[in-house]
Amino acid sequence: MPLLLKQLKLARFRSHWQPLADQADAQGWSPGQFLYALCEQELEQRQIARQQRLLRGAHLPWQKGLDGFDHQHLEPHHWQELQGLTRQTTWLLQAENLLLFGPSGVGKTHLAIAITMAMAAQDQACRFFPATTLVQLLQKAKAAYDLPAMLQKLDRYALLVIDDISYVRRSELETSVLFELICHRYERKSLLVTSNQPFREWDDIFPSGSMTVAAVDRLVHHCHIIGIKGESYRQKAAAARVSKDSSNPPT
The missing domain is CATH 3.40.50.300 (P-loop containing nucleotide triphosphate hydrolases)
Structure with a gap:
């Protein structure tokens, strides 16, 4: 099974199918419920991976929200x-x-x-x-x-x-x-x-x-x-540092 899922490029399926299968057995899920849960996790992981690729591709100098x-x-x-x-x-x-x-x-x-x-x-x-x-x-x-x-x-x-x-x-x-x-x-x-x-x-x-x-x-x-x-925020920050240094001279 892991080899087939790897060939199908279903990474989330490959890492989560066994724990979910155990959960499905324990909770009496139908095959449809089990497959739905697997697909949901696969889509979620792909969306996260795509957003990460988009952020890397944006070439931002830093990240600030x-x-x-x-x-x-x-x-x-x-x-x-x-x-x-x-x-x-x-x-x-x-x-x-x-x-x-x-x-x-x-x-x-x-x-x-x-x-x-x-x-x-x-x-x-x-x-x-x-x-x-x-x-x-x-x-x-x-x-x-x-x-x-x-x-x-x-x-x-x-x-x-x-x-x-x-x-x-x-x-x-x-x-x-x-x-x-x-x-x-x-x-x-x-x-x-x-x-x-x-x-x-x-x-x-x-x-x-x-x-x-x-x-x-x-x-x-x-x-x-x-x-x-x-x-300028940078000028204000620099002025604040100068003021702090002048009020606390080295001894």
């Missing part, structure tokens, strides 16, 4: 909107985008990671990229005359995260591939973009005003826009 986010710098309606987005995947199915704006250190990347994790938990394939890393990947594909194939390859992800788009240098070589990505996914697949610059400063990202307008137009057409205000 929404519960650990300090939302004091968010407007209450924005916080409610974010919570709602993590609970369902309708916005991905409708190819809607999510833009997170705010100064450095207020938790934009944390939110992007938390949302990615929530979508992976709901069986959605996602991919997280620092903006500069993504641009380098697209540039390499374009240099090899393989950009269309790379854009199609990225279509496997229902959600593509572009973190810190403001750090992309303003040049035709860099931003042209980023613009092509935005155009390619428009009304087809979702983007989550974080930025420490408002739209009015995106001329510093794209080399021409017309390209900026076209990129923003496609991003915001079907979009949720969240603004985060406040002081």
Whole structure:
């Protein structure tokens, strides 16, 4: 039996059929009840394994959920909107985008990671990229005359995260591939973009005003826009450490 189950790739069956068979005998289960219990455990294990694969495939820099986010710098309606987005995947199915704006250190990347994790938990394939890393990947594909194939390859992800788009240098070589990505996914697949610059400063990202307008137009057409205000958490933490050290000088 274990050999047959291994060949059928029923891992959970193989490890649990005997204990469940003993339980079925002891409790007088019908064959149908026994088979149902086995199938239920197999499906549960496969779902857990798939979610783990999706999380690994997202290439997150770390894992942090929404519960650990300090939302004091968010407007209450924005916080409610974010919570709602993590609970369902309708916005991905409708190819809607999510833009997170705010100064450095207020938790934009944390939110992007938390949302990615929530979508992976709901069986959605996602991919997280620092903006500069993504641009380098697209540039390499374009240099090899393989950009269309790379854009199609990225279509496997229902959600593509572009973190810190403001750090992309303003040049035709860099931003042209980023613009092509935005155009390619428009009304087809979702983007989550974080930025420490408002739209009015995106001329510093794209080399021409017309390209900026076209990129923003496609991003915001079907979009949720969240603004985060406040002081950098990292700066506050550093200031707290300095204050603590100054109040407790070495002896």
